[in-house]
Amino acid sequence: MGEPATKEVLNLEDLQVAGGVSTGRKHVLSILSENKPGVLARIAGLFARRGFNIESLAVGPTDDPSISRFTLTVDGAAHPIDQVTKQLHKLINVIKIRDLEPEATVARELALFKISADDNARAQIMQFTDIFRGKVVDVSKRSVTVEVTGSDDKIEAFEQMVRPFGLIEMVRTGEIAVSRGRGTT
Amino acid sequence: MRAVDAIIECLKAEGVEHVFGIPGGANLPTYDALYDGGVRHIQCRHEQGAGHAAEGYAKASGRVGVALATSGPGATNLVTPIADAMMDSVPTVFITGQVRTDLIGTDGFQEADVSGITLPIVKHSMMIQDPREIPEAIHTAFHIASTGRPGPVLVDVPQDLSRADIDYEPVDRVNLPGYQPTTEGNAKQIRLAAKALANARRPVIYAGGGVISAEAAKELTELGESDRFPVTCTVMGLGAFPAPHDHWLGMLGMHGTRAANYAMDEADLICCIGARFDDRITGKLSEFAPRAKFIHIDVDPAEISKNVPAHIPIVGDAKKILPKLTREYRALESDSARLDGWWERIRNWRDKHPLRYEDSVDSEIKPQWMIQALYQATGGDAIVTSDVGQHQMWTAQHYDFAKPRRWINSGGLGTMGFGLPSAMGAKVAMPDEQVVCVAGDGSLIMNVQELATCVTEEIPVKVMIMNNGYLGMVRQWQELFWDRRYSSVDMGSSPDWVKLAEAFGAKGVQLTQKESLVDDMKEALAEDGPVVVDVRVTPEENCYPMIPAGQAARDMVG
Numbered sequence: 001m002g003e004p005a006t007k008e009v010l011n012l013e014d015l016q017v018a019g020g021v022s023t024g025r026k027h028v029l030s031i032l033s034e035n036k037p038g039v040l041a042r043i044a045g046l047f048a049r050r051g052f053n054i055e056s057l058a059v060g061p062t063d064d065p066s067i068s069r070f071t072l073t074v075d076g077a078a079h080p081i082d083q084v085t086k087q088l089h090k091l092i093n094v095i096k097i098r099d100l101e102p103e104a105t106v107a108r109e110l111a112l113f114k115i116s117a118d119d120n121a122r123a124q125i126m127q128f129t130d131i132f133r134g135k136v137v138d139v140s141k142r143s144v145t146v147e148v149t150g151s152d153d154k155i156e157a158f159e160q161m162v163r164p165f166g167l168i169e170m171v172r173t174g175e176i177a178v179s180r181g182r183g184t185t
Numbered sequence: 186m187r188a189v190d191a192i193i194e195c196l197k198a199e200g201v202e203h204v205f206g207i208p209g210g211a212n213l214p215t216y217d218a219l220y221d222g223g224v225r226h227i228q229c230r231h232e233q234g235a236g237h238a239a240e241g242y243a244k245a246s247g248r249v250g251v252a253l254a255t256s257g258p259g260a261t262n263l264v265t266p267i268a269d270a271m272m273d274s275v276p277t278v279f280i281t282g283q284v285r286t287d288l289i290g291t292d293g294f295q296e297a298d299v300s301g302i303t304l305p306i307v308k309h310s311m312m313i314q315d316p317r318e319i320p321e322a323i324h325t326a327f328h329i330a331s332t333g334r335p336g337p338v339l340v341d342v343p344q345d346l347s348r349a350d351i352d353y354e355p356v357d358r359v360n361l362p363g364y365q366p367t368t369e370g371n372a373k374q375i376r377l378a379a380k381a382l383a384n385a386r387r388p389v390i391y392a393g394g395g396v397i398s399a400e401a402a403k404e405l406t407e408l409g410e411s412d413r414f415p416v417t418c419t420v421m422g423l424g425a426f427p428a429p430h431d432h433w434l435g436m437l438g439m440h441g442t443r444a445a446n447y448a449m450d451e452a453d454l455i456c457c458i459g460a461r462f463d464d465r466i467t468g469k470l471s472e473f474a475p476r477a478k479f480i481h482i483d484v485d486p487a488e489i490s491k492n493v494p495a496h497i498p499i500v501g502d503a504k505k506i507l508p509k510l511t512r513e514y515r516a517l518e519s520d521s522a523r524l525d526g527w528w529e530r531i532r533n534w535r536d537k538h539p540l541r542y543e544d545s546v547d548s549e550i551k552p553q554w555m556i557q558a559l560y561q562a563t564g565g566d567a568i569v570t571s572d573v574g575q576h577q578m579w580t581a582q583h584y585d586f587a588k589p590r591r592w593i594n595s596g597g598l599g600t601m602g603f604g605l606p607s608a609m610g611a612k613v614a615m616p617d618e619q620v621v622c623v624a625g626d627g628s629l630i631m632n633v634q635e636l637a638t639c640v641t642e643e644i645p646v647k648v649m650i651m652n653n654g655y656l657g658m659v660r661q662w663q664e665l666f667w668d669r670r671y672s673s674v675d676m677g678s679s680p681d682w683v684k685l686a687e688a689f690g691a692k693g694v695q696l697t698q699k700e701s702l703v704d705d706m707k708e709a710l711a712e713d714g715p716v717v718v719d720v721r722v723t724p725e726e727n728c729y730p731m732i733p734a735g736q737a738a739r740d741m742v743g
């Protein structure tokens with residue numbers, strides 16, 4: 001306990017609430033877990049049970065085969081994010097959770113857009129694809145399929161652009177992310 | 186050796202002397218190992234009974250309770266006790282048999298995905314996939330169940346794997362990279378809490394079952410006595426602070442005392458220890474303790490600021506934190522006179538609103554008197570379990586629990602039928618203690634089959650039925666909030682409890698006279714074997730005082 005307690009007055013009015021506050025922004029959580037059966041079900045079940053909304057979820061192996069990584073995005077306006085992370089920490093298989101700061105994070109998502117396209121639409125779509133640094137990955141007589149990688153903002157912007165042509169299908173992976181710089185996420 | 190023999194070795198290594206359960210196809214190998222394995226198996230009559238018995242065992246002793254069941258229906262019968270143990274943080278391990286690995290996923294005979302079914306209601310669960318995992322899984326289960334915030338852990342063992350031959354070597358540590366409960370408590374926060382207490386003029390200590398789980402009742406009392414701090418406990422915390430006591434406000438919450446609830450309402454600082462601001466405590470959240478700042482001490486960080494935002498959170502083990510807090514507080518030598526006005530107000534509430542009831546004009550037994558009589562007949566020192574309903578609340582109000590682990594009930598889940606099996610488990614754990622179940626007539630019938638277990642396994646629990654002929658608590662709500670439209674709450678005249686007790690081979694008695702009640706109870710308690718006492722009480726008595734659901738402490742009625 002170190003130094004002796006001071007007797008100076010503490011005004012109870014000055015005490016501030018700790019935690020439990022909504023941040024009002026999107027959070028990207030990077031979760032390392034043991035690679036054991038059922039972890040995905042545990043995480044998904046926890047979100048459903050506590051009424052937390054998962055906006056997107058990506059799961060995959062890491063460089064260590066005994067460990068998996070979940071990257072999930074949650075709306076911090078709807079739920080106090082510390083409550084979400086604390087509940088996640090209670091899952092025994094969850095090893096580490098990082099709430100990635102947007103400025104210190106590189107986040108990417110991959111999306112596939114299948115767009116209906118006649119001959120003259122095709123040219124325009126390919127032009128947009130170029131601007132967004134996307135790739136045409138399949139073409140048929142009446143459609144093109146485009147691959148776009150980037151932040152979710154970029155993917156949503158591309159979606160806006162091509163929707164008028166007739167969006168047949170869109171598939172998104174959900175964001176994955178790493179922290180910037182030398183340190184591990 | 187066979188994996189199942191290793192399971193028994195692991196149980197013994199964990200110090201387990203008793204397990205509760207029922208055999209079946211998928212756990213036949215386990216039962217073969219139990220045959221001469223050196224652990225006493227209490228053969229229950231329903232897996233739910235076995236599960237609650239494991240809970241009662243754990244709550245009475247602080248040791249991990251163990252229940253076994255076969256796959257499918259055996260496992261699903263454990264669902265209620267598992268949920269109950271989760272809600273009340275009871276250290277328990279449930280070992281279920283599962284169908285053979287080649288049948289899993291095929292809707293095989295008696296297959297049920299018990300890990301899936303129980304996923305939301307366990308602290309952790311493990312489905313065995315390789316027989317060599319079994320020893321470590323068992324020890325892991327015990328470790329997780331009993332450390333941090335305790336809770337239920339399920340181990341599901343497929344039948345073929347349990348028969349496999351393995352090289353058993355004692356396991357001396359478990360590998361859980363994601364599980365390290367915080368215990369010490371942050372020193373700065375503890376100091377801040379001491380300071381806040383020293384500057385509070387209207388403080389209240391609000392303690393819950395966590396204090397009992399942490400074995401910190403003595404430490405709580407020392408904190409309460411480090412100044413004239415008023416103390417209240419939740420229904421789960423009763424016994425954590427000795428009642429009666431100068432500082433004792435009584436229980437708080439829906440059926441708590443006015444002194445406790447009004448003190449919470451007017452407090453400027455509430456120090457919550459091992460409790461979780463359940464809606465039965467807070468009532469209407471927006472009007473709960475509107476003037477208070479909160480210190481929240483809990484071993485589970487997720488409880489902090491879950492329902493009520495904390496100003497001074499302290500994560501850790503109450504047994505370690507409370508002595509530090511007391512020491513820090515004493516060092517501040519704050520002037521106790523600042524609490525004079527507060528105590529005057531509290532005394533005023535206490536004097537004006539003691540727990541009271543109107544006595545009967547004839548010899549009819551009032552339910553409140555039944556509990557007071559039981560207190561006298563047991564010298565106030567029995568282990569008392571209860572079911573769920575009015576009788577539970579009256580017991581909480583009128584049996585002054587002076588020690589921890591004397592009051593065993595289902596608080597979080599509110600499970601009718603909890604009383605008898607949990608009493609059975611408590612008696613097995615603490616054979617030298619007097620164990621009494623205060624049962625509801627509606628609740629007891631839900632697990633009455635365990636009387637057979639008590640008789641055949643010679644577990645001499647005493648069951649005191651508060652027989653009001655009703656699902657009383659529901660009837661009370663229908664009377665008060667649903668225009669007295671009594672819908673499906675009358676229990677009729679069945680069963681004849683004395684005959685039922687006798688049919689099971691227990692002794693049965695019926696009591697109807699208030700004057701001789703204490704002596705009659707003493708006589709029943711003095712019997713050697715299990716006894717069922719059918720105490721006829723006023724049918725339509727209401728449990729007061731009461732905060733109607735969703736209302737504020739100020740709106741207490743009765």
Ligand SMILES: Cc1ncc(C[n+]2csc(CCOP(=O)(O)OP(=O)(O)O)c2C)c(N)n1
Binds near residue numbers: 575577600653
């Ligand atoms: C398993 C279960 N089913 C239903 C309920 C709802 N419930 C709460 S109290 C109660 C009445 C209990 O009756 P009894 O055991 O006779 O106790 P009393 O209130 O009459 O003392 C009921 C039905 C419950 N808590 N648990």
Ligand SMILES: [Mg+2]
Binds near residue numbers: 625626653655656657
């Ligand atoms: Mg009743």
